Amino acid sequence: MKASPESRIYYTVDGSEPDSDSILYEKPIQIRDVSDAPNVYSVRNDFQPMQDSQAENPVEKIMVVRAIAIDENGRKSDIVTNSYIVGKENQGNYKEMYTVSLVTDPDNLFNYDEGIYVLGKRYDEYIAGGDNLKNAIQVDANYHGKGKASERPASIEIYNESGDLIIDREVGIRIHGNTSREGKQKSFSVFAREMYDGEDTIEDLFGEGTAVHKSLIYANREGTRLRDVLHTTLLEDRDMAAQSFIYCNVFLDGEYWGIYFLAEVYDEHYFENHYGIEAENIQIHEGCNPPEILEYLDTVSDKSEAAVYDELSRMMDIQSFIDYYAAMLYLNDTDWMEYNARSYRSIEAGPGKNEDGRWRWGTWDTENTMYDAYENTFQGTRWQEDPIVQALMEHEEFRKQFVITYMDLYNNLWREDSILPIVSEMESNIAESYAMYMERYHADADANEYLDKLKTFLADRPGYAFEHVKEEFELSAEPVWLVILSNKDNAASFRVNTSIINMPEIWWQGLYFADYPVEIAIEEVHGDNEFLGWYTQDDELLSTDEVLELHLTEETNIICPKFVVD
Numbered sequence: 300m301k302a303s304p305e306s307r308i309y310y311t312v313d314g315s316e317p318d319s320d321s322i323l324y325e326k327p328i329q330i331r332d333v334s335d336a337p338n339v340y341s342v343r344n345d346f347q348p349m350q351d352s353q354a355e356n357p358v359e360k361i362m363v364v365r366a367i368a369i370d371e372n373g374r375k376s377d378i379v380t381n382s383y384i385v386g387k388e389n390q391g392n393y394k395e396m397y398t399v400s401l402v403t404d405p406d407n408l409f410n411y412d413e414g415i416y417v418l419g420k421r422y423d424e425y426i427a428g429g430d431n432l433k434n435a436i437q438v439d440a441n442y443h444g445k446g447k448a449s450e451r452p453a454s455i456e457i458y459n460e461s462g463d464l465i466i467d468r469e470v471g472i473r474i475h476g477n478t479s480r481e482g483k484q485k486s487f488s489v490f491a492r493e494m495y496d497g498e499d500t501i502e503d504l505f506g507e508g509t510a511v512h513k514s515l516i517y518a519n520r521e522g523t524r525l526r527d528v529l530h531t532t533l534l535e536d537r538d539m540a541a542q543s544f545i546y547c548n549v550f551l552d553g554e555y556w557g558i559y560f561l562a563e564v565y566d567e568h569y570f571e572n573h574y575g576i577e578a579e580n581i582q583i584h585e586g587c588n589p590p591e592i593l594e595y596l597d598t599v600s601d602k603s604e605a606a607v608y609d610e611l612s613r614m615m616d617i618q619s620f621i622d623y624y625a626a627m628l629y630l631n632d633t634d635w636m637e638y639n640a641r642s643y644r645s646i647e648a649g650p651g652k653n654e655d656g657r658w659r660w661g662t663w664d665t666e667n668t669m670y671d672a673y674e675n676t677f678q679g680t681r682w683q684e685d686p687i688v689q690a691l692m693e694h695e696e697f698r699k700q701f702v703i704t705y706m707d708l709y710n711n712l713w714r715e716d717s718i719l720p721i722v723s724e725m726e727s728n729i730a731e732s733y734a735m736y737m738e739r740y741h742a743d744a745d746a747n748e749y750l751d752k753l754k755t756f757l758a759d760r761p762g763y764a765f766e767h768v769k770e771e772f773e774l775s776a777e778p779v780w781l782v783i784l785s786n787k788d789n790a791a792s793f794r795v796n797t798s799i800i801n802m803p804e805i806w807w808q809g810l811y812f813a814d815y816p817v818e819i820a821i822e823e824v825h826g827d828n829e830f831l832g833w834y835t836q837d838d839e840l841l842s843t844d845e846v847l848e849l850h851l852t853e854e855t856n857i858i859c860p861k862f863v864v865d
Contacts, residue, residue, distance in 0.1 A: 305371050308323075308368050310324055312362065312363060315404050315406075317366055324366065334358075334386075338358055338554065345419070346417060346418070346483050348418065348438055359735060361387075362382070362385060362553065363380070364382075365378055365379070365380045384458065384462070391730070391731035392732045396460060396558075397457055397545055397547035397561065399548070400549075400553070401454075401556075408451070413441070414441055415451060415474050418442070420441065421440050421444075442485060445473070449473050449474065450472065451471065452472075452495060455469075455470050468491065468495075470490055470491055470501075471492055472488065473490075475517070479520060484518040486517045505561075506543070506572075509572045512566065513564050516559050516562075518559050521667070522749030525725050525750075527544055527666055528725065531665065534626055537708075539622050539623045539659065540573070540643065540660070540661025547561055548735070556739075565661060574651045574653045575652060576649065582646050587635070587685070588686065592658065596690055608694045616653075616657045617700070622660070622797075624688070625704050626662070627676075629676075629709065631668060631760075632668045633668075633670070634666075669760075672763055673759075677770070702774065703796045707797045710798070711800070765778055779851055779852070779854065780855040781849070781858070782857045783802070783806060784806045784857055784858070785805045785860050787861075789825060791825055793821060794819070795817065811851060813850075813851040817849045818849075819846075819847045820845055830845065830861075832861060833860055834858075834861055835859065
């Protein structure tokens, strides 16, 4: 920073806000790699009850300088904060993902009375009041503070994988989450406000043209650091909302704090960014069961009447409901519906995508997915006691659509031969950062154990899941193969029920229950290709229409779309 001749510049290198008692700037500051400096904040042991919070080894560090100019009359400039990544040019950690430097006066986080990251005064008062730790996830502590009173000013700098500074802002931060507040590695809500730097949105963080008021620096607690990203990436093209997640290594007041995600939140900005729904026209419900739908169902005595299904179809996008529930059930999310789910609708019909007034669903906080492949998720209260499910299951149209969608999702997202290579690629893409994270938080753990559990679930789940859906929907037989065998590669893309199939090769296959017919359609003919029709394997013409309804047999079913061959 520059200052007038009559001013003096004071600075700090520990994240604290500089004042006239700080270091006087008299000569150039040596900017260097400070990773060999002793741990300061990560050696604290007051982040959670009854567990050791301290980093066992020296943590990675970046240099943070905060400076202020004060003139002879005591007038102060704004504080300028800069973070310096020095000597790390060849470290893969900084090339694999974004780097986030979050800087705030340490008292804002760690002060006994007011620090928002620690057990602090509230915890001691809780214990002194005669409470104990038998149910430790519900203890009171400073980090359970919510609302504006728990917000603290901070500087955030975000660097992309190429080392370019893309965000440099003054923001407000709060601790985010429910039970996750009890962890060593806590999440932050980040707020852009005019009171901090004159702007109330952060631009282009989640894609060009986006603007967010609130975002998350989200600490996923599950061991692989893959589940949330894997889940939402695969589902982003389905009929449900899905957050953007950007991997980042976070430094808190210069000390490495672990792998986090920069994450979107479902607020009015999200729905305007993604669907063009204006902020004043969006209604968001935290949970799976919008009250409006429950109130309607309370007025219905016979939920099997066709008029009930018609009214539910008017109130909600049933395909969105099916997509969301099928995904949660297959992936065995153990922590959803009541809180870790979102539903939304436009209040009035409008021109934006999904702006038709119907309720739709979105994924939220999916870190508790993909454990225990054997579990029959249809037997739990999240399915059998859900009032919307109970009503919809009275209708054969819904039952058919659910089974078909369940298998569409398996065939095109979760089939072992396609998803396991994706997991391995994701694992490789964050390998060096993951090793640094494991050393910081799980130095004695076997990293492969976390990853093996995820891969085991994905490999074992289909056999269990097929039996569960067969039992719940009283299906007659095991799934059978449907094979699309074209006479020309890359001639067209196809739609199979609810999924778009791009076929760079001449064939595709998927498993379906023969209880319900499969709808196959030409989605788009590529280039100058000409569609001739659907044929059997024996070259018998079935139809020249672009849409074909196929009744499956209990054997492999091969359908052959043909195109003019030059």
